[in-house]
Amino acid sequence: xxxxxxxxxxxxxxxxxxxxxxxxxxxxxxxxxxxxxxxxxxxxxxxxxxxxxxxxxxxxxxxxxxxxxxxxxxxxxxxxxxxxxxxxxxxxxxxxxxxxxxxxxxxxxxxxxxxxxxxxxxxxxxxxxxxxxxxxxxxxxxxxxxxxxxxxxxxxxxxxxxxxxxxxxxxxxxxxxxxxxxxxxxxxxxxxxxxxxxxxxxxxxxxxxxxxxxxxxxxxxxxxxxxxxxxxxxxxxxxxxxxxxxxxxxxxxxxxxxxxxxxxxxxxxxxxxxxxxxxxxxxxxxxxxxxxxxxxxxxxxxxxxxxxxxxxxxxxxxxxxxxxxxxxxxxxxxxxxxxxxxxxxxxxxxxxxxxxxxxxxxxxxxxxxxxxxxxxxxxxxxxxxxxxxxxxxxxxxxxxxxxxxxxxxxxxxxxxxxxxxxxxxxxxxxxxxxxxxxxxxxxxxxxxxxxxxxxxxxxxxxxxxxx
Amino acid sequence: xxxxxxxxxxxxxxxxxxxxxxxxxxxxxxxxxxxxxxxxxxxxxxxxxxxxxxxxxxxxxxxxxxxxxxxxxxxxxxxxxxxxxxxxxxxxxxxxxxxxxxxxxxxxxxxxxxxxxxxxxxxxxxxxxxxxxxxxxxxxxxxxxxxxxxxxxxxxxxxxxxxxxxxxxxxxxxxxxxxxxxxxxxxxxxxxxxxxxxxxxxxxxxxxxxxxxxxxxxxxxxxxxxxxxxxxxxxxxxxxxxxxxxxxxxxxxxxxxxxxxxxxxxxxxxxxxx
Numbered sequence: 186x187x188x189x190x191x192x193x194x195x196x197x198x199x200x201x202x203x204x205x206x207x208x209x210x211x212x213x214x215x216x217x218x219x220x221x222x223x224x225x226x227x228x229x230x231x232x233x234x235x236x237x238x239x240x241x242x243x244x245x246x247x248x249x250x251x252x253x254x255x256x257x258x259x260x261x262x263x264x265x266x267x268x269x270x271x272x273x274x275x276x277x278x279x280x281x282x283x284x285x286x287x288x289x290x291x292x293x294x295x296x297x298x299x300x301x302x303x304x305x306x307x308x309x310x311x312x313x314x315x316x317x318x319x320x321x322x323x324x325x326x327x328x329x330x331x332x333x334x335x336x337x338x339x340x341x342x343x344x345x346x347x348x349x350x351x352x353x354x355x356x357x358x359x360x361x362x363x364x365x366x367x368x369x370x371x372x373x374x375x376x377x378x379x380x381x382x383x384x385x386x387x388x389x390x391x392x393x394x395x396x397x398x399x400x401x402x403x404x405x406x407x408x409x410x411x412x413x414x415x416x417x418x419x420x421x422x423x424x425x426x427x428x429x430x431x432x433x434x435x436x437x438x439x440x441x442x443x444x445x446x447x448x449x450x451x452x453x454x455x456x457x458x459x460x461x462x463x464x465x466x467x468x469x470x471x472x473x474x475x476x477x478x479x480x481x482x483x484x485x486x487x488x489x490x491x492x493x494x495x496x497x498x499x500x501x502x503x504x505x506x507x508x509x510x511x512x513x514x515x516x517x518x519x520x521x522x523x524x525x526x527x528x529x530x531x532x533x534x535x536x537x538x539x540x541x542x543x544x545x546x547x548x549x550x551x552x553x554x555x556x557x558x559x560x561x562x563x564x565x566x567x568x569x570x571x572x573x574x575x576x577x578x579x580x581x582x583x584x585x586x587x588x589x590x591x592x593x594x595x596x597x598x599x600x601x602x603x604x605x606x607x608x609x610x611x612x613x614x615x616x617x618x619x620x621x622x623x624x625x626x627x628x629x630x631x632x633x634x635x636x637x638x639x640x641x642x643x644x645x646x647x648x649x650x651x652x
Numbered sequence: 653x654x655x656x657x658x659x660x661x662x663x664x665x666x667x668x669x670x671x672x673x674x675x676x677x678x679x680x681x682x683x684x685x686x687x688x689x690x691x692x693x694x695x696x697x698x699x700x701x702x703x704x705x706x707x708x709x710x711x712x713x714x715x716x717x718x719x720x721x722x723x724x725x726x727x728x729x730x731x732x733x734x735x736x737x738x739x740x741x742x743x744x745x746x747x748x749x750x751x752x753x754x755x756x757x758x759x760x761x762x763x764x765x766x767x768x769x770x771x772x773x774x775x776x777x778x779x780x781x782x783x784x785x786x787x788x789x790x791x792x793x794x795x796x797x798x799x800x801x802x803x804x805x806x807x808x809x810x811x812x813x814x815x816x817x818x819x820x821x822x823x824x825x826x827x828x829x830x831x832x833x834x835x836x837x838x839x840x841x842x843x844x845x846x847x848x849x850x851x852x853x854x855x856x857x858x859x860x861x862x863x864x865x866x867x868x869x870x871x872x873x874x875x876x877x878x879x880x881x882x883x884x885x886x887x888x889x890x891x892x893x894x895x896x897x898x899x900x901x902x903x904x905x906x907x908x909x910x911x912x913x914x915x916x917x918x919x920x921x922x923x924x925x926x
Contacts, residue, residue, distance in 0.1 A: 382844065383842070383844035383845040383846065383849075383850070384818075384819060384842070384844060384845070384846055385846075385849075386782055386818065386846060386848055386849055387848075387849060389912060418782055418783070418818055418848070420818065420819050420846075422784070422816045422817055422818055424910050
């Protein structure tokens with residue numbers, strides 16, 4: 186239930202700026218000051234930046250992907266031009282930015298949509314585009330995913346789920362788009378503004394993408410309601426689905442002794458039992474729900490005792506971890522495993538559901554474990570252990586070339602069965618490299634793979650090499 | 653016809669200043685309606701079933717079992733799930749369910765034998781459902797239909813909407829030589845409003861040799877015998893009213909995967925003037 190975090194980072198400069206603004210505001214406002222209204226200007230970019238609008242590209246994006254174009258435009262004298270880089274472009278892997286109102290925010294309560302005209306040099310699909318990102322709380326973020334461009338100018342509409350929330354919104358516009366089939370391209374946006382349209386239907390709102398999900402949890406586990414969407418019927422009769430922040434909804438727990446849910450959709454499990462979490466939007470119930478089956482107190486994995494100097498850690502709350510590309514590669518086509526990681530009182534747990542196999546990769550850079558003697562991990566299998574059940578731990582070295590393949594990769598698989606495998610107890614696994622004859626080298630370790638799942642759950646903690 | 657738009661500025665004001673200026677700068681004068689003597693009203697103010705002194709239910713799939721001649725998919729019932737008066741509104745609900753061999757249920761009521769009138773102004777204030785395959789209608793049939801079968805009896809479609817077109821409704825006359833696909837039809841599209849989010853007044857004013865079609869304060873069509881490609885059958889018999897919400901059929905096709913059920917047609921009132 187973890188909400189996906191964007192891999193876009195803010196400039197530290199911006200953090201400083203936000204702080205400064207807040208300090209200034211606090212100093213200027215006396216206690217009995219009446220809050221004056223913020224600008225309700227609709228225009229963001231018509232033929233130039235509107236007052237207070239600032240451009241902040243994401244870190245690792247092509248910083249100059251955005252320019253003002255006076256040659257190609259839908260109307261007026263100029264448009265916004267976005268140059269998406271080719272795959273491998275040293276200037277940035279993607280194009281993406283937020284456009285923020287730095288005059289303190291705008292009052293958008295009188296509008297019900299962000300609209301613009303757009304076209305591309307090809308019929309690309311913009312990964313994400315919307316409003317409500319401010320490099321702060323992003324409280325009322327909204328986006329369309331895979332907005333399909335055409336090579337002709339076309340008007341696009343991104344509805345506002347509940348404008349009454351947007352009394353001081355700073356996130357006017359944001360987008361993120363990568364190469365299409367490794368090729369960059371250019372798209373333009375013009376007449377970017379908020380509007381009050383009478384031709385947008387009431388929204389159909391869902392949480393968890395409309396599914397009724399059930400989740401096993403423990404006391405202290407936090408889960409976040411995601412997959413919050415709203416679908417609107419537009420003037421042409423077509424439906425438009427947008428992803429919206431949970432903060433637009435009101436959440437409810439059927440049993441607040443078992444689990445509570447706050448206004449941002451964060452669920453906290455409190456005691457053994459079952460609670461149904463659902464939501465309303467504008468007083469109407471929404472589709473989708475989360476049933477929390479809280480199994481009581483979580484039994485933590487044994488706390489590692491090695492000192493940091495003797496450890497290369499991939500996943501632990503005790504040690505600092507080396508860079509890991511991913512803890513779940515979603516390797517297709519045969520992997521069923523889904524990650525549903527959770528945290529109990531600061532103890533982060535890898536939670537693999539529908540587990541058959543899963544790969545963890547740490548190849549940027551690869552790990553030189555020649556000074557290490559063992560690999561360690563703790564696993565916990567909540568379900569029963571069927572006869573013959575195996576758990577295989579594979580350690581993979583990418584060889585001298587440091588990349589996957591190339592003919593120099595080696596690996597070793599170690600198999601565990603009952604009685605080592607037990608249910609409902611942490612299983613501490615320590616495998617000496619001396620017992621991995623088919624692992625020819627450990628100077629370019631890059632993957633750790635777990636195999637042998639039966640389609641149920643497995644928790645993993647404290648993955649590290651040590652001596 | 654002396655045509656004059658009553659209160660045009662006031663009603664357009666809702667749609668914004670731009671429309672306001674446009675409509676006010678136009679120098680035309682139209683009268684949307686001329687008949688103001690109220691002879692029938694159902695404000696749907698009593699919760700429960702529709703007033704049985706005024707309304708009959710049509711039940712089932714039609715006399716031929718063929719979806720009322722239009723390949724409609726619904727089975728009409730008189731159950732409160734499909735039709736009831738609630739909170740000052742008549743609510744007709746189309747439900748996706750297996751019922752008597754049909755995949756959908758809904759409702760259709762008529763004033764046949766209970767209120768029939770020749771000439772007059774017939775209007776209803778309604779909010780319509782939305783989605784491909786929904787077909788709400790407010791319409792009239794000649795009371796002699798059992799003797800002079802359709803289309804000889806005549807049909808006045810005050811309002812029909814294709815659920816796939818949430819901004820557009822149409823009005824039509826059907827008669828001998830101009831029925832079904834060759835009916836005399838004109839559609840009307842809202843520019844900044846929808847049929848499923850806003851209530852609108854849909855009406856006709858019908859007199860000797862004319863039927864005027866209006867929506868809110870806009871008169872958008874007049875049909876006279878000159879327009880008819882057959883006999884004018886609207887000067888002889890009284891007509892009765894029908895309200896229904898069909899699913900599927902020849903008008904907007906079948907629902908698709910994006911069509912959400914249940915869907916509601918809300919009728920605030922039905923009023924008839926002379």
